[in-house]
Amino acid sequence: MTKSPLAALGSQSFEGLKKRNEHGAEYWSARDLQPLLGYAQWRRFDDAVKRAMESCEASGNKADYHFAGAGKPIPGGKGAIQVVDNYHLSRFACYLIAQNGDPRKPEIARAQEYFAIQARRQELSDELAANVERLEIRKQTGEEFKALSGAARQAGVENRMFGVFHDAGYKGLYGGLGNEDIKVKKGIPEKDALMDRMNATELAANQFRMTQTRDKLARDKVKSQSAAIRTHQDVGKEVREAIRRIGGVLPENIPADEHIKQVEKRVKSATPKLALEERDASGLLGNGPDDIVKE
Helix, strand or coil: CCCHHHHHHHHEHHHHHECCCCCCCCCEEEHHHHCCCCCHHHHHHHHHHHHHHHHHHHCCHHHHHEEEEEEEEECCHHCEEEEEEEEECCHHHHHHHHHHCCEEEEEEEEHHHHHHHHCCCCCCCCHHHHHHHHHHHHHHHHHHHHHHHHHHHHHCCCCCHHHHHHHHHHHHHHHCCCCCHHHHHCCCCCCCHHHHHCHHHHHHHHHHHHHHHHHHHHCCCCHHHHHHHHHHHHHHEEEEEEEHCCCCCCCCHCCCCCCCHHHHHHHHHCCCCCCHHHHHHHHHHHCCCCHCCCC
């Protein structure tokens, strides 16, 4: 795989963290990689590792070849040593972790760009790639919706006013149109969730609106229901204005897309295979004498 600089974190860099195991194969310690990819908590990074392992199997490659459980000794008080969970990871495993990490982290975004030029894989069709992207953004937007609801509650929004609060964000972003108005304009059935009919671009605009609102509620220490609703609408207006300034399509003018459940069904039936060259496919097992480090 081509070596290309990945932005360092302090004195650390991705290639600088590389080690060699008894088979002569290169590997990375998950505990070392964790801060480089922007994760402060092991629990959240471990979740990304487990998703990557599932992705490895789904891609037609053996997870055991690329993810090896290991313990890392951590010095404690009075000379005590604590052994914590860890993994030894192949280069391909690191690539999959980046692909399954939190894309809101700039470190993950840089890592995804870094590994994109290194992965030995078949090209996904443009249609399938777009479907996978839309599915992922839809999932992230749903998670952000829940996080924003929690932030709204902290800011003083009562449960009975949650509909009004969320509609305020839509009205700001969609030029005064609320959830139901948008559905009518786009010909979306009443039973369908609006976000399930958004394409990737529209989903991304709404996700940005939600993240910025959540951050502003916390930053401004908003503690009243009316102020929270007003904040959400104002942020929506700002996002709308940004779209207008750069010449983008305003969200109410983006046609409704296919229901996300149909997209999910199609992607599941056409899981892409990642075709690794033999040397990369062997992962942590190495591939004979060529993998042994020569002094």
